[in-house]
Amino acid sequence: MDKTYTPQNEDKIYSLWETSGAFTPKIDKTKEPFSIILPPPNANEPLHAGHALYVVEDIMVRYHRMLGDPTLWLPGTDHAGIETQFVYEKHLKAEGKSRFDFDRDTLYKLIAEYVNKNRDIAVNQMKRLGFSLDWTRERFTLDEAHNQRVFAVFKKMCDDGLVYRDEKIVNYCTFCGTAFSNLEVVHKTVNSHLWYINYGPLEVATTRPETLLGDTAVAVNPSDPRYQKLIGTTITLPLIGRQIPIIGEESVSPEFGTGAVKVTPSHSPEDYDMAKKHGLEFVRIFDYDGKANSNVVDEKYIGLFPNQLRESVVKDLESAGILSKTVDYSHEVGHCYKCGRSIEPITAPQWFVKIRSLADKAIEVVKKDKVKIFPSRFKKDFLTWMKDIRDWPISRQIVWGHRIPVWYNLDENPDILVSYIDKNGQNISGYWKNLKDKYQEVALGLQTLLAPINAKYYFSKEEALKKSPLSKGDLEGLVLQETDTFDTWFSSGQWPYSTLGWEPDGNHSEDFKYFYPTSVLDTMWDILFFWVARMIMMGVYVTGEIPFKVAHMHSRVLDGKGQKMSKSKGNTINPLSIVEAHGADALRMALVIGVAPGSDIALSEDKIRAQRNFVNKIWNASRFVLMTLEKYPDAVFDLPKNLTNSSDQEIVDKLNKIITSTTSNIDKYKFGQAADDLYQFFWHDFCDVYLESTKNRDEKIIPVLKHVLITSLKLLHPFIPYVTETVYQELKSKLKSNEELLITSTWPR
RNA sequence: GACCGCUUAGCUCAGUUGGCUAGAGCAUUUCAUUGACAUUGAAAAGGUCAGUGGUUCAAGUCCACUAGCGGUCACCA
Numbered sequence: 001m002d003k004t005y006t007p008q009n010e011d012k013i014y015s016l017w018e019t020s021g022a023f024t025p026k027i028d029k030t031k032e033p034f035s036i037i038l039p040p041p042n043a044n045e046p047l048h049a050g051h052a053l054y055v056v057e058d059i060m061v062r063y064h065r066m067l068g069d070p071t072l073w074l075p076g077t078d079h080a081g082i083e084t085q086f087v088y089e090k091h092l093k094a095e096g097k098s099r100f101d102f103d104r105d106t107l108y109k110l111i112a113e114y115v116n117k118n119r120d121i122a123v124n125q126m127k128r129l130g131f132s133l134d135w136t137r138e139r140f141t142l143d144e145a146h147n148q149r150v151f152a153v154f155k156k157m158c159d160d161g162l163v164y165r166d167e168k169i170v171n172y173c174t175f176c177g178t179a180f181s182n183l184e185v186v187h188k189t190v191n192s193h194l195w196y197i198n199y200g201p202l203e204v205a206t207t208r209p210e211t212l213l214g215d216t217a218v219a220v221n222p223s224d225p226r227y228q229k230l231i232g233t234t235i236t237l238p239l240i241g242r243q244i245p246i247i248g249e250e251s252v253s254p255e256f257g258t259g260a261v262k263v264t265p266s267h268s269p270e271d272y273d274m275a276k277k278h279g280l281e282f283v284r285i286f287d288y289d290g291k292a293n294s295n296v297v298d299e300k301y302i303g304l305f306p307n308q309l310r311e312s313v314v315k316d317l318e319s320a321g322i323l324s325k326t327v328d329y330s331h332e333v334g335h336c337y338k339c340g341r342s343i344e345p346i347t348a349p350q351w352f353v354k355i356r357s358l359a360d361k362a363i364e365v366v367k368k369d370k371v372k373i374f375p376s377r378f379k380k381d382f383l384t385w386m387k388d389i390r391d392w393p394i395s396r397q398i399v400w401g402h403r404i405p406v407w408y409n410l411d412e413n414p415d416i417l418v419s420y421i422d423k424n425g426q427n428i429s430g431y432w433k434n435l436k437d438k439y440q441e442v443a444l445g446l447q448t449l450l451a452p453i454n455a456k457y458y459f460s461k462e463e464a465l466k467k468s469p470l471s472k473g474d475l476e477g478l479v480l481q482e483t484d485t486f487d488t489w490f491s492s493g494q495w496p497y498s499t500l501g502w503e504p505d506g507n508h509s510e511d512f513k514y515f516y517p518t519s520v521l522d523t524m525w526d527i528l529f530f531w532v533a534r535m536i537m538m539g540v541y542v543t544g545e546i547p548f549k550v551a552h553m554h555s556r557v558l559d560g561k562g563q564k565m566s567k568s569k570g571n572t573i574n575p576l577s578i579v580e581a582h583g584a585d586a587l588r589m590a591l592v593i594g595v596a597p598g599s600d601i602a603l604s605e606d607k608i609r610a611q612r613n614f615v616n617k618i619w620n621a622s623r624f625v626l627m628t629l630e631k632y633p634d635a636v637f638d639l640p641k642n643l644t645n646s647s648d649q650e651i652v653d654k655l656n657k658i659i660t661s662t663t664s665n666i667d668k669y670k671f672g673q674a675a676d677d678l679y680q681f682f683w684h685d686f687c688d689v690y691l692e693s694t695k696n697r698d699e700k701i702i703p704v705l706k707h708v709l710i711t712s713l714k715l716l717h718p719f720i721p722y723v724t725e726t727v728y729q730e731l732k733s734k735l736k737s738n739e740e741l742l743i744t745s746t747w748p749r
Numbered sequence: 750g751a752c753c754g755c756u757u758a759g760c761u762c763a764g765u766u767g768g769c770u771a772g773a774g775c776a777u778u779u780c781a782u783u784g785a786c787a788u789u790g791a792a793a794a795g796g797u798c799a800g801u802g803g804u805u806c807a808a809g810u811c812c813a814c815u816a817g818c819g820g821u822c823a824c825c826a
Binding site (some may be wrong): 001003004005182183187194204205206207208219251252253256257258260261262263268269270271272273331332334345377378380381382384388390437439525528529560561562593594595596598599601602603604606607609610611612613614615616617618620621622623624625626627628636664665668670672673676679687688691728735 | 776
């Protein structure tokens with residue numbers, strides 16, 4: 001053995017494990033299985049420091065494997081819908097192109113190529129970190145089998161009346177060109193103004209003067225003496241000249257501004273609700289590209305973006321002499337979490353999931369701890385969020401993802417708006433009824449379609465074609481599939497049962513029957529609502545069972561100073577370069593030791609170096625044992641029933657304590673405590689005290705050395721698998737230990 | 750606006766259900782060591798556990814309030 005441990009051989013150990021079949025469990029119905037589905041990292045990106053925290057899962061998995069439980073840790077990667085498309089569009093931009101230059105199919109193929117080219121990056125890095133994943137069961141979120149299950153569940157939800165289309169206010173990013181759910185909107189404080197506009201009989205105060213063009217009412221509080229008598233009358237909308245009613249609405253606060261609110265149903269969620277309640281008109285002034293809509297605004301405003309339109313409208317209000325004052329005002333404005341631009345609330349036809357009944361069942365299973373959320377403080381967050389949850393918009397106007405499996409018969413839906421690239425490469429947009437003679441071109445160059453909410457649709461192309469009373473002869477093709485894709489979380493929310501082989505026809509796989517519900521789901525708390533909540537809702541709805549018994553929220557990795565890592569700050573730590581320099585074990589231990597459950601981890605060079613030293617300590621203690629062994633060639637290895645030496649007795653007692661505490665701490669997800677205790681035990685009690693004490697003794701130490709060292713290696717193995725396995729392979733025959741591999745050895749009791 | 754978390758040694762953090770002189774790593778000081786390991790060992794110094802009040806035989810730990818920091822959620826013009 002060399003003087004110091006060199007991590008360069010770690011990949012040999014990894015293939016030793018992999019080829020031994022240790023990662024692949026055998027289904028044994030007499031035993032309780034242990035299973036974890038890996039949260040799939042993005043398929044096309046290198047891992048970041050946060051991903052290295054999958055080590056927490058590896059600890060549980062290796063521990064349960066050693067306990068003898070049939071243990072499955074199922075790996076996979078995520079196509080990561082908008083994330084990936086956003087990255088790919090940046091590449092396009094660098095080439096002077098954009099998504100508008102491609103038809104839908106071509107763009108999809110380009111992104112798919114890009115992803116396929118990079119798909120093994122994350123996989124290889126996970127292997128390098130020593131994760132004992134069962135690669136024979138690897139999945140991808142765009143696997144055909146998964147797609148089919150996602151589609152079948154969507155159909156089921158439609159049949160059960162849980163899916164509907166509606167033209168509601170949604171969070172729309174005009175730059176990314178898609179709607180988002182509330183969770184994907186970040187609220188930022190914006191310093192702006194409150195504009196006071198004179199409407200004649202009353203004055204309104206607004207933060208968005210430009211939306212005046214789309215106003216269809218003015219609302220006042222019905223108990224406000226200033227305006228009471230105006231309710232029911234109409235006034236003339238400035239600049240536009242339209243007559244709009246004054247309505248009474250309880251939610252209007254008389255104290256704010258002037259106590260009168262302009263109502264823009266198509267561009268404000270509150271106003272939308274008011275309009276539904278009072279039966280107001282809807283006037284959408286912006287198109288989905290963010291520009292003022294030519295159908296409704298005055299010629300001079302056509303094509304302006306919101307901020308340009310604001311400038312223009314304010315100027316016109318000023319020159320009309322009806323802008324009474326402008327005061328500074330700061331308020332919260334929603335921004336796109338991807339591109340950072342402000343979100344435009346806008347009415348758009350979208351697909352929604354009725355969430356109430358699903359959420360209620362999720363609340364029930366979490367309240368009753370059928371799904372135990374750990375650390376428990378997240379349980380309250382979960383329940384609070386679930387209580388006020390709103391219907392889930394599941395459609396996204398991007399191409400990279402699961403294309404919604406419905407087909408429109410064009411004859412039945414003349415008002416479908418299609419955008420396509422024609423044979424001259426021009427972007428054309430128009431209603432189907434005006435494009436009937438251009439079917440081939442539309443079908444070939446299709447980019448997006450926008451079906452009105454009352455559009456008829458079918459769940460297969462054949463069905464859609466059949467219902468085509470108007471088409472004769474060449475039926476093929478007068479049908480278009482929805483161009484929207486599912487929210488990524490709609491697909492990944494189904495990950496646990498889908499990866500295990502749940503089948504829509506009830507013919508589930510053996511894996512599903514045996515390993516589902518899974519034992520633990522471990523992920524970072526930042527996707528508790530995005531992902532964990534969706535998995536619980538979907539899992540209970542589809543399979544009638546919880547998808548996992550425990551939802552374990554792991555920590556967030558910060559830099560050495562406790563700052564959030566970000567590329568712009570330049571303080572990111574690349575896990576693989578640490579692995580190169582110090583070995584995977586040092587990184588793994590540094591990420592776990594002394595970290596309280598759910599708290600942040602400050603990952604510093606110092607900490608990693610300290611753990612590398614610990615790994616080396618294990619190496620050298622083993623070297624010492626080896627050298628001692630050579631001194632006593634005739635030694636026996638069996639531990640006597642009674643130890644006569646007090647040092648021997650002491651270390652064995654301490655070992656027994658550490659076996660108990662490590663076992664219980666891992667069971668309680670206290671990995672930080674377990675690692676800390678092991679560190680103290682091994683370095684201080686075993687090396688500094690016991691090994692020193694053996695230096696002038698006889699061969700009676702041998703069985704104690706063997707027992708304590710091998711047991712320690714086992715206890716440490718889930719945390720630092722490489723060095724422990726390497727050492728074990730060096731020592732096992734010399735110490736007459738009959739277990740082949742540490743990874744499949746028996747957990748100490 | 751609602752909710753949550755944090756505040757312990759110079760730095761980064763542990764401290765399980767309240768219970769013996771409050772711990773670790775790194776940094777600092779002193780000493781030792783060419784025989785497992787300088788990626789070492791022995792020892793020292795360093796904290797009125799954010800503040801105030803309360804419960805208790807006993808509080809870093811439980812309760813209330815205050816201050817500072819961080820986070821999550823949220824359709825208010």
